[in-house]
Amino acid sequence: MHPSLTLRAAACGALAALAAATVPAAHAASPVENYALAISWEPAFCLTNSSKPECKSETPSRQDNKTFSLHGLWPQSESYCGVSAANKKLDENGDWTSLPVVTLSAATEAQLKISEPGTQSDLERHEWIEHGTCSGLSQQNFFAPTLAMLASVNASNLGSTVSANVGGHLTLAQLQAAAKLDYGTYASTDIEYLCVSSGGKSYLEEVRLHMKLPTNPLPTTVLSSYMAKPIEPASSSQLCKSGVSIYIKAVTN
Numbered sequence: 001m002h003p004s005l006t007l008r009a010a011a012c013g014a015l016a017a018l019a020a021a022t023v024p025a026a027h028a029a030s031p032v033e034n035y036a037l038a039i040s041w042e043p044a045f046c047l048t049n050s051s052k053p054e055c056k057s058e059t060p061s062r063q064d065n066k067t068f069s070l071h072g073l074w075p076q077s078e079s080y081c082g083v084s085a086a087n088k089k090l091d092e093n094g095d096w097t098s099l100p101v102v103t104l105s106a107a108t109e110a111q112l113k114i115s116e117p118g119t120q121s122d123l124e125r126h127e128w129i130e131h132g133t134c135s136g137l138s139q140q141n142f143f144a145p146t147l148a149m150l151a152s153v154n155a156s157n158l159g160s161t162v163s164a165n166v167g168g169h170l171t172l173a174q175l176q177a178a179a180k181l182d183y184g185t186y187a188s189t190d191i192e193y194l195c196v197s198s199g200g201k202s203y204l205e206e207v208r209l210h211m212k213l214p215t216n217p218l219p220t221t222v223l224s225s226y227m228a229k230p231i232e233p234a235s236s237s238q239l240c241k242s243g244v245s246i247y248i249k250a251v252t253n
Helices: 085-092 106-115 117-121 123-130 139-154 157-163 172-183
Strands: 032-040 069-075 191-198 201-214
Touching (some): 069 117, 069 139, 085 123, 106 139, 139 157
Antiparallel strands (some): 191 201
């Protein structure tokens, strides 16, 4: 059995303090929701997405060469809540630039541009339309805590272990052991590690933390008590394999 969910918000950080309502959401979420927090290792993502603006602009000194970046926070029950058919079609066609602008406080917007390089491709518009609209929250109250949760993972044993091995390699067992220190016994099943192959090597591309979260407000840190079995697990072909070296891609240009 998983640990019982602790319904409390974590200590407030700078990002959480910015969570003032801006744009109303179109969906009322339940008090507790299954979420997946997807965080990317951007240099590995760019191995197979080199034409994207955020990949063309990569530099060794940029933050996403040192820590995980935000992909998204995904409610697992629904998608496209209250979204018009026209906007859904734009999103599904990958025409994210034509989607409505995400409205955030200046500080949250600035942090999002650092922590989610995909904003250069308007990723935040896609993430809001498909996933954020089902949170029952405003855009500010959705993105600010999500960024704080990303920061908490980057400061964890898992985040520091990966950051300490940029340009090197780890094993799946080492990743799981690091995560277990912060996220408990069930981290090995509730956290997924996705890899991409390039040049005969397996690279860590994404980590997905599956959780049951209090939803209003969202927490600002990831706790072991939030861990939950994946509702929509990644396919076996996406998952990193045990017994092989998992490389942590570095930007070298």
